[in-house]
Amino acid sequence: MTSFDSSPTLSAWRILLALAVAFVLLATTGWTTIRQQRGPGEPRQTALASWAHGRIGDRALPDPASPARTIAAFFASIGPKRGASLADAHPLVVGNLDGVPVTLRYRANRLALARALAAERGRVEDTRLSATGRHEALRRVHRFTSLMRTGRQILAFDPSGPGRTAEVLGDLDRARRVSVIVPGVDTNLLTFQKTHRKYSAPAGMAESLYAAERRAAPGSPTAVIAWADYTAPVGVGIDAAMGRLASAGAVRLVDMTTALPGTSRVSLFCHSYGSVLCGVAAPRLPARVTDVAVAGSPGMRVESAAELSTRARVWAMRDADDWIQDVPNLAVGGVGHGADPVTPEFGARLLSAAGATGHTGYFEPGTDSLENFAAIGVGSYHSLTCASADRACRRGISGAEGL
DSSP states (O other), rough: OOSSOOOOOHHHHHHHHHHHHHHHHHIIIHHHHHHOOSOOOOOOHHHHHHHHHHHHHHHHHHOTTHHHHHHHHHHHHHHHHHHHHHHHOOOOHHOTTTOOOOHHHHHHHHHHHHHHHHHHHHHHHHHHHHHHHHHHHHHHHHHHHHSSSSEEEEEEEEETTTEEEEEEEEOOOSSSSSEEEEETOOOSSTTTSOOHHHHHHHHHHHHHHHHHHHHHHSOOOOOOOEEESSOOOOSSSSSGGGSSHHHHHHHHHHHHHHHHHHTTEEEEEEETTHHHHHHHHHHGOOOOEEEEEESSOOOSSBBSSSGGGGGGGEEEEOOTGGGGGGSSOBBTTSSBBOOOOOOOOOOEEEBOTTTOSSSTTSSTOOOOOHHHHHHHHHGGGGOOOBSSTHHHHHEEEEGGGGH
């Protein structure tokens, strides 16, 4: 990272401030973060061990770390019937393999959810479990039951630790445009959806965006992915101030977007710490990713949009009362995420977030932020509302790009 200012005195004060912030975060939340990241066992590790010894006919099963094209070629070669048998035998592996046909992943993840649900129901009845452990098990029962509801399309599911998941709205195989929501801190299986403050959780964000895109382009085949398939920081702690989890998540995001079926154009909508992840992923994103939009961003671990080294258009927004604006935009010794994306100097295309309230209100129906997300998602750039009245955010975009 480069320095924000050439003044040695100012730079020294910034370093001291960053270190002080890091110390306070570690002292007050760091140990909590480490403790809360643990979960009830690691079922995926058990599943991977079983997969490693599995066979289909006389063939060994591919390494799960293989590129998506290798996985896709393998499943194409064994045919749908044998693919289904693998999904039934190894759901926690097949359901999370980029390159596997998405309908087969939905099938596998439904089976994995059913097994996880049965395990959690057993934990609820276990008298040896503490009251806290039983309460968490009951919450997981409710979450897994909801994810198994008829019609839900679960693209990824891992109940290990705090848990990860991803859900698809729409027909991913036939979509011409795909929108991917990348959420921020405190994202896990239990927070994937919420009854109260519905649109602050990934499932609600996706539901809201999908509905807005259908209103914006009723005849356009679109799909939205609520992508909570990475380990997010717990709370505003030391993990949230650093890039370690963003770096690990970026690998998963690049792999997922690369492996999407067909030739759809992809837009990323990155909220809060999710924008840090998107910034780290940006240089390696496939060419099909045409737009990266960030909201409530603490920074993208660069000093300017140009440093993201991506061909995708970079958009940014922040509502007037989002507390993230009070977080220092520092990048010292791995602490902090760099320049503020909504400053003119950063070079992003600035969008209006009028109507949004606070840090989690960007996907609320009726807001400029949601309507702008939907316009980007369907390629309707002419209908965007810029942050200023001069339409600068739409400059240099031709109407043909929205097709």
